[in-house]
Amino acid sequence: MTTSLAGAVVFYALAALAVAGAAWVAFARNIVHSAFALLATFFGVAGLYAFLSADLVAVIQLLVYVGGILILILFAVMLTSRISEVKVSNRSAGFGLGLLVLLGTIGVMAAVALRVPWGKAPPATPEPMAPGVGDALLGPYVLPFEVVSVLLLAALIGAVTLARGRKRIAASGTPGAAAPDPVPERKTKDEERKTPDGEVQP
Amino acid sequence: MNVVQHAADRFMRWAFSVDPATWPHAWIVYAGFILLAAVLAVGFVALFAGPVTWLERRVAGRIMSRIGPNRVGPQGVLQWLADGIKCFLKEDLVPEGADRTLFRIAPYFVFGGMFGAFVVLPFGVHLVAADLNVGLLYILAVTSLVVVGLLMAGWASNSKWALFGGVRSAAQLVSYEIPSAFSLMAVILFAGTMSMQGVVAAQGGWPWDWFLFRNPFLFAAFFLYFTAAIAEGNRTPFDLPEAESELVAGYNVEYSGMRYLFFMFAEWANLWIMSAVATVCFLGGWQIPGVSPAEVAAAEGLAFVGWQALSFLVFAAKASALILVVVQLRWTVPRLRIDQLMFTCWKYLVPLSFVCILGVLALMVVVREGGTVDMILRAALLIFGFWAVVEYARRIRRTYLADKALYERMEGKAMWYPPYRMP
Numbered sequence: 001m002t003t004s005l006a007g008a009v010v011f012y013a014l015a016a017l018a019v020a021g022a023a024w025v026a027f028a029r030n031i032v033h034s035a036f037a038l039l040a041t042f043f044g045v046a047g048l049y050a051f052l053s054a055d056l057v058a059v060i061q062l063l064v065y066v067g068g069i070l071i072l073i074l075f076a077v078m079l080t081s082r083i084s085e086v087k088v089s090n091r092s093a094g095f096g097l098g099l100l101v102l103l104g105t106i107g108v109m110a111a112v113a114l115r116v117p118w119g120k121a122p123p124a125t126p127e128p129m130a131p132g133v134g135d136a137l138l139g140p141y142v143l144p145f146e147v148v149s150v151l152l153l154a155a156l157i158g159a160v161t162l163a164r165g166r167k168r169i170a171a172s173g174t175p176g177a178a179a180p181d182p183v184p185e186r187k188t189k190d191e192e193r194k195t196p197d198g199e200v201q202p
Numbered sequence: 203m204n205v206v207q208h209a210a211d212r213f214m215r216w217a218f219s220v221d222p223a224t225w226p227h228a229w230i231v232y233a234g235f236i237l238l239a240a241v242l243a244v245g246f247v248a249l250f251a252g253p254v255t256w257l258e259r260r261v262a263g264r265i266m267s268r269i270g271p272n273r274v275g276p277q278g279v280l281q282w283l284a285d286g287i288k289c290f291l292k293e294d295l296v297p298e299g300a301d302r303t304l305f306r307i308a309p310y311f312v313f314g315g316m317f318g319a320f321v322v323l324p325f326g327v328h329l330v331a332a333d334l335n336v337g338l339l340y341i342l343a344v345t346s347l348v349v350v351g352l353l354m355a356g357w358a359s360n361s362k363w364a365l366f367g368g369v370r371s372a373a374q375l376v377s378y379e380i381p382s383a384f385s386l387m388a389v390i391l392f393a394g395t396m397s398m399q400g401v402v403a404a405q406g407g408w409p410w411d412w413f414l415f416r417n418p419f420l421f422a423a424f425f426l427y428f429t430a431a432i433a434e435g436n437r438t439p440f441d442l443p444e445a446e447s448e449l450v451a452g453y454n455v456e457y458s459g460m461r462y463l464f465f466m467f468a469e470w471a472n473l474w475i476m477s478a479v480a481t482v483c484f485l486g487g488w489q490i491p492g493v494s495p496a497e498v499a500a501a502e503g504l505a506f507v508g509w510q511a512l513s514f515l516v517f518a519a520k521a522s523a524l525i526l527v528v529v530q531l532r533w534t535v536p537r538l539r540i541d542q543l544m545f546t547c548w549k550y551l552v553p554l555s556f557v558c559i560l561g562v563l564a565l566m567v568v569v570r571e572g573g574t575v576d577m578i579l580r581a582a583l584l585i586f587g588f589w590a591v592v593e594y595a596r597r598i599r600r601t602y603l604a605d606k607a608l609y610e611r612m613e614g615k616a617m618w619y620p621p622y623r624m625p
Binding site: 056128 | 301304334335336339340342343344346347349350354357369372373376396
């Protein structure tokens, strides 16, 4: 009885953390605050995974979302010029449309929650899940796993092409870039950084 | 086995004579023990970070032919207390135009990220707060919180220098996380487990049982990890985020008092974390030479405590040796430029760490463990490692002697202090 009560307290605390973080992301007036508030959501979700004894998923959640995605979002936000003047971050789509999406989502989730016959499993002792995941990825799911990695490779190559492409085309004089660029050619990030004293030029 | 839970169970049986599995209030004791473990770990960080600042400043003085802090206490060993009290008493400034909330909470994120790693660091046979079976991955994950804290500090300070420092450090940490993670991946593959205690248990007490000398590619992975970890800790030669000559002090330039101290704490705590992880993964962890872990676990009463203490001492000695190397490196190697920094990471360290993983796997398949080829490789690595340590010590001695000769020529009298002591 007590353990289930403690479990419920932990669960609702983690869920509240995730939901409060998400609400903050949505309603913050400052987009940088929104980005930082995502941290609470990610932590709440990671905590929920850990609470469900999915240790590997919880850690991967932290590693990928906090260590990767959040940093990327923060970079994007901070490198966007005049970001501080944008005070309204989420009002452009309109209140009505947002409400519609919200109601739709709630409807679908409520339908799922009410229709599925939820079974109650007895609490099992947590087991390490990394070996099982590894076996599954290199056993029955090896093809999807490889396809996903090829997809990521393609995304990587695409990103490199997009990042460096413009200058190459302009230099080789292909028809697509025949028109002279009215903007004086800017140095790429790499060249910009290669000032003698090693300072990054703003 | 969860050590904290185990200790709490024993405590409950001893103090209240109840069965922890059925006692309804057991969770209070568990919570208390978790809190106790956390307090112990924080205490360790504080007691480690303080003296190490003193050590680093003394080594710096030594290398730069000056004295360093020598006033507070014998040889200046209490300097860190004086510094700490000074920082406590300073005003907690928030600059004009700063984002007050983010500015105030940023140090906690940095500290929390570093401190989170202490949960899984094994200090001894049973001296670990929680032996997660995804321990190594957890360390990589939780330290990414530091990046968030640094970006937050840099942005909230509303200062160019701080923002530059924050963005630089984030870029650096994100980049160097990859080689360090992949060199640890080689260890994970070799050990077949991600649990810190499991990695230690897969090694032995004697140097030839350490992962460092078990496989040439693990030997390389050690140096890759060490380099990447120094970069992740924002230490020279990779301390661009706080490059004093250009960024004043980087992300923490606007901070003062206790909040500044939190950043410093995190930096020194990271020094311990990187050395401890390297020790666990490559240098045999807390394994006592000549004593098997089963023997330690079987001991009872006073012998048990003794083995625990000895294993902690072994671990601390290995980690301290690494820390000393990192401290000396700081005053030996000049700082890299930002383009060289990225170049080093992406064009050298990342491909090399891939090679390490493939090499470790290939050797695991091809070379039979304990066979002739394996033994020859291990012997060669051991000899090479021994030579490297001797050469390291010899060079330090040579530098000291040259320093001494120079002093004699300049001042006309002999240097009055041995290498381990300063005026």
